[in-house]
Amino acid sequence: MSPESPSPAASRAGEPLTVAIAVPLEAELVEAIRAVDPAVTVLYEPDLLPPERFPADHVGDPAFVRGPEGEERYWKLVNSADVLYGFPNESAAGFARVVAENPRLRWVHAMAAGAGAAVKASGVSRAELERVTVTTSAGVHALPLAEFAVMGILNGLKRTAELAADQQAKHWPELRIPTRLAAGSHVVIAGLGEIGLETARLARALGLTVSGTKRNAEPIEGIDEVATAGRLPELVSHADALVNTLPGTAYTDGLIGREVFAAMRPGTILVNVGRGTVVDEAALLEALEAGTVGYACLDVFAVEPLPADSPLWAHPRVLVSPHTSALSAAENRLIAERFASNLRSFLDGAALPHTVDPVHFY
Missing domain, CATH: 3.40.50.720 (NAD(P)-binding Rossmann-like Domain)
Structure with missing residues (x-):
């Protein structure tokens, strides 16, 4: 697969589309994603997301616990989306689960530039990866x-x-x-x-x-x-x-x-x-x-x-260095801007950049 692949059965501009924010993100950046198109419904429930410990902390505080009711709400949210911003729980296991449970899912945008390793670790089949396109944040870092x-x-x-x-x-x-x-x-x-x-x-x-x-x-x-x-x-x-x-x-x-x-x-x-x-x-x-x-x-x-x-x-x-060289205070903003641009392309049926190759995982 090339760095840019055709948009995966994208909705046309003005048609309903549901995006779920699956990882911690500042409210103003969520609003910037909502502003891309009025037909897009953006699901964002910050009480279900672990608080960031530092700028661009996509995993969030590991001490955070949702509890049974919160866990049920979280998975109901991500399983109702056509598009996900981030892997659920920012993990390969979360990605595997949402692909298995959400038949309407078509596109997931990963926070990492090298998300191919997590996609490979998820064990999701090539056929499922043809259905669910994964884009990365390559270039932001x-x-x-x-x-x-x-x-x-x-x-x-x-x-x-x-x-x-x-x-x-x-x-x-x-x-x-x-x-x-x-x-x-x-x-x-x-x-x-x-x-x-x-x-x-x-x-x-x-x-x-x-x-x-x-x-x-x-x-x-x-x-x-x-x-x-x-x-x-x-x-x-x-x-x-x-x-x-x-x-x-x-x-x-x-x-x-x-x-x-x-x-x-x-x-x-x-x-x-x-x-x-x-x-x-x-x-x-x-x-x-x-x-x-x-x-x-x-x-x-x-x-x-x-x-x-x-x-x-x-x-x-x-x-x-503990794998921190890509981090910067501007990372969340840059990734959100990248996602908003990709979302516009998705809605218009245009190619999505930086897709994960379902065979070689890069």
């Missing part, structure tokens, strides 16, 4: 992820991990070690989608040159070289940094492993803002010990939360 990726590159170039260690030890080194310039350095981006291209834009603004991978290796303006993933070892052989933005699929599992690390120059920087399964963590630790990877800035991991016994926690040249 591109800028914060790109800023985080560039921060990781700069951390590696400017030796911030060593500076922090010296500060902690109150150590003023006798020899001052030069840092590397961003200008003139080269970054390879594995995955030149929206996040990758936004990362490339910011990197180029700092004077870095950029190459990268894409399924279709067609030229992209401003990118020195575009190649398929099979040529990643060749690309990293002359790179100062490698940024992963790829989703977790059968094709990307362990893609950045021993072959890629062996091709790197000593001191290469690794940033991962894609999915943790793309990086072979055992091979990464070997590369860190060998000095092939000089610094790793990691927001995602093969197992999350990162197990307490993982050596990555204490490694002096690794920054561990």
Whole structure:
């Protein structure tokens, strides 16, 4: 399936349509969704939703309990909708249940950019996924992820991990070690989608040159070289940094492993803002010990939360971020605006962007 798919049996403008808000959302953003079309009924019962603990907390307070009556009301609400804003209970199990129980459901908009993993985990059949289209919030998170990726590159170039260690030890080194310039350095981006291209834009603004991978290796303006993933070892052989933005699929599992690390120059920087399964963590630790990877800035991991016994926690040249790099105070507004735009397209029978592929789940 392409990033844009035909709108799934959409209602025409002016015809009745029911949208249910299944996750916590500010009242003013609910009103913005209602304003898309007067024929759209938006179901929103905030007392059935857990309070947000912070901006864009889609799961809400885990201590929240609906009780039997509230639970019944909640499932009656989501099972009466043609369209859902968010997975019920923001979980794969909630998605599976609503697909099974709600025969009128045609479209679910997920809060995550990488919702394919949750769709796959739900176990919903391909036939049901042909009936119920899932769109993601891909693109909404591109800028914060790109800023985080560039921060990781700069951390590696400017030796911030060593500076922090010296500060902690109150150590003023006798020899001052030069840092590397961003200008003139080269970054390879594995995955030149929206996040990758936004990362490339910011990197180029700092004077870095950029190459990268894409399924279709067609030229992209401003990118020195575009190649398929099979040529990643060749690309990293002359790179100062490698940024992963790829989703977790059968094709990307362990893609950045021993072959890629062996091709790197000593001191290469690794940033991962894609999915943790793309990086072979055992091979990464070997590369860190060998000095092939000089610094790793990691927001995602093969197992999350990162197990307490993982050596990555204490490694002096690794920054561990708890899968939070995509978060921003503006996230709820941006997702609601994306959904409102998609809703207009749905009503008009136009294609919906960023649909989850029912076979490959990205």
